[in-house]
Amino acid sequence: xxxxxxxxxxxxxxxxxxxxxxxxxxxxxxxxxxxxxxxxxxxxxxxxxxxxxxxxxxxxxxxxxxxxxxxxxxxxxxxxxxxxxxxxxxxxxxxxxxxxxxxxxxxxxxxxxxxxxxxxxxxxxxxxxxxxxxxxxxxxxxxxxxxxxxxxxxxxxxxxxxxxxxxxxxxxxxxxxxxxxxxxx
Numbered sequence: 807x808x809x810x811x812x813x814x815x816x817x818x819x820x821x822x823x824x825x826x827x828x829x830x831x832x833x834x835x836x837x838x839x840x841x842x843x844x845x846x847x848x849x850x851x852x853x854x855x856x857x858x859x860x861x862x863x864x865x866x867x868x869x870x871x872x873x874x875x876x877x878x879x880x881x882x883x884x885x886x887x888x889x890x891x892x893x894x895x896x897x898x899x900x901x902x903x904x905x906x907x908x909x910x911x912x913x914x915x916x917x918x919x920x921x922x923x924x925x926x927x928x929x930x931x932x933x934x935x936x937x938x939x940x941x942x943x944x945x946x947x948x949x950x951x952x953x954x955x956x957x958x959x960x961x962x963x964x965x966x967x968x969x970x971x972x973x974x975x976x977x978x979x980x981x982x983x984x985x986x987x988x989x990x991x
Contacts, residue, residue: 808917816840839877870957887932906931921972926989930957
């Protein structure tokens, strides 16, 4: 059994169909140099009281918030996620009327034994990209952008993520390769 020591192989894909009968993604596009990923399920919860005591409590997954820190977002990545325009002269135009692209994100969390956990986040939209930079002084300081996504359950089956783990012997090499291309194998 392996333990997570690294993140790698981040990819993005447009969601081209998200209906009650169909979920389709486009070709995954690599996003190299993933530095960090933070995923938190969003939930709804409730408590029921009777006779002066708690008699039931439940929490249900309603979606997920995912934050990606990447060494360098390309202009094409920024345009893709934000629904922005990238001119043939390499100029990114960001408008207040731009609509974020519905997308899927794939990442692998590498294990210390050589295995990994592969995760597809299925139906999300990016919040506007963020970045900051600062002056180099006595040391060189790298500045990296971050993206935060809000993922909702997909319409077809209410799934938010799909995940495979090489510690599970049924997640074979064949299944790993197929899963890397599409969450629905």
